[in-house]
Amino acid sequence: MRALAASNNPYGIIPPHLLNRVIQRGNEQQRRRALTTLNLDDGFRGHAARRQADTMHESHAPDDGDSPQRHIFDARHGMQLPGEEVRSEGESETGDREVNEAYEDLGATWRFFHEVFGRDSIDNAGMALLGTVHYGHEYQNAFWNGQQMVFGDGDGEIFLPFTRALDVVAHELAHGVTEIAVGLAYANQSGALNESVSDVFGVMTKQYAAQQTAEEADWLIGAELLAEGVQGRALRSMAEPGSAYDDPVLGRDPQPGHMDQYVETEEDNGGVHINSGIPNHAFYLIATALGGYSWERAGHVWYDTLLDERLTRGPLRV
Template sequence: MTSRDAHAAAPRCTFIPPWLAERVDGPEAVARDEAVRRLRSLRGLEARAVTAEGVSAREVAAPDWTVHDAGSSTSLPGAPVRRPGDPATGDVAVDEAAVGIEATLRMFLEDLARDSHDGAGAMVSLTVHYGSGYNNAFWDGTQLVFGDGDGRVFERFTKPVDVLAHEFAHAVIEHTADLIYRGQPGALNESVADVFASCLKQRLLGQDAAEGDWLIGEGLFRPTVRARALRDMAAPGTAYDDPEVGADPQVGHMDDYVETTADNGGVHLNSGIPNKAFHLAALAVGGRAIEGAGRIWYDALVGGDVPPGASFATFAAATVGAAGEHADAVREAWGQVGVEPRSGPRSEHGSGTAPRRRLRVERSGGFAGLSEVAEVDLDDAGLGPLVAQAVAPPVPTGVRVRPDMFVYTFTVEGREPVQVPEHLLTDSQARLVQEVLRRSTEA
């Protein structure tokens, strides 16, 4: 059994949106009262930068965590290299992950009384140095995993501490509302992860909501890329504009909602709408974001009024219901992005049919939300046998797409598209992707 096969049973949640992957990767290519009291005395983590390397480490009592090193392989979890109480290793990614998880766990414990991602003190497992030049980070249902970036467009994914908080928040979401990762519930999944990521960043910098910059993934792009960050919660669609990676395509109002089959129904594109709503709510509520609007969003998440298929309107209603004296302010924040809070189980998953000309291979999803699409003419490409092996099997039923996971869609004329999460790619499908993307690049 190959390492790919051995890991196939473990679903993943990834960080890069598909439209960035299209331009960047090319063909090679996330508590109990006693615990809260115990950690109150550890408050005041000093930080003078928003990157994990600028965060001062302090001992955290619980829950437990382990950082592993994959050694540039894709075998998980890798070798254990650092645990609580261990000194810094000198490996920047390992130490950033250690400091970042301590800070994240502390915030959830102290401000939200949540003990680890499952609320019951589960040990947190992290892996760094995943893959070679891997431009992503993800939560796979068991593991927080971080690539080193390609060194050309992206830095290592442990560098901005909010990336780690984002992936950890996906784990929290899975253990609470368990939002489906498609369409509007998927965009909510992405947005709530950004909410807690921004809350952590502001907490480390000692900022209140009005002082925060509301940038997600600041420092993730290399200095040569014209970008402030990966996303801007205060101004969706303005985080970057670069000749190579393109312009930030996020939207911030329902008037601009994107209907698409890529990126799991536009989860990274449309998450800008609830992101902007949270930013507005946090300013209106005031104070530290995690103690104000962040607490409201968390109470909504765990309060039982957010079903897995929640629409924006359903989630908005849950936040208004959890807002108490701030209900009007929260309702107004949602109204400013075109969402009318509405209770009910209505689900918005997105719809549509991918084009069916020639052979089309699309990679979407990931933390940066970039898509990579390639098409070849089957009559000229000589890929028939490989296509038959890779695309003929029916789509598995019950396969769960995790947040920030790369998803591959194979479309052959006359057949239904076959959509496969990255971790479930067969060897034949992986070879097909490599060959199609190579030929497209050389064309």
């Protein structure tokens, strides 16, 4: 059976082509979960959810710029956003692993942008960081919807809960930064750049939290997300694009690492999660050539470029 579905959830960390592979190759249950995730992704930009999130923003005023303002919600396996608030800034840990991971990951991302670039949250004006965990039932994705982070639990067979991976959380928040800074059009080459910028800031956030040099780092994205038994190391490899996984269900990592192998495709908004391997690898090459910590020099070049008014959003979707 071949079921190709387009997703309206462009910022999900798991791209539609990967879910489509699971639908084609997975067992009955895996196919059902992947299909449910794709269908949810299609509908997630519902106006009701957006209005609710807007209301949340109004009630969480920006702070003085010295600390993040985090609010973690539990969807309790439903799809109402943001769900019930279970931990807010300064409150102690709860007994729920995913709640605590979301809180810590949002904090580590805020600290990275603040301490390295002097940026106060996504909008550089203290925007509250909202995260909802336990979204849907075995939902196989995590996404930023323009207002907040949303995390699925995965199914435990292919994907683990999406709060496990700090780089994925930072990747999603970086989409918010890119959106505000330049709004790189999310298709074809500008879309692949948009995706890559998120991986670059995602991987730097992970390296910064671990205080790893470019040489010490693994340069993997989403290494903590693949369940045991999946034949792969991560969702993507910036050091060796195309080598992150090769699995009977997920297929083979389709990323090129050089412009000579640029993939022309209609899928995935023109291959935004595929061709992002090319600028990802460029960042890896520059950061390792410069040596030391990636964020100290290469990271500043990327950040300054993102904010440079000469950078344009690229052509509109064709």
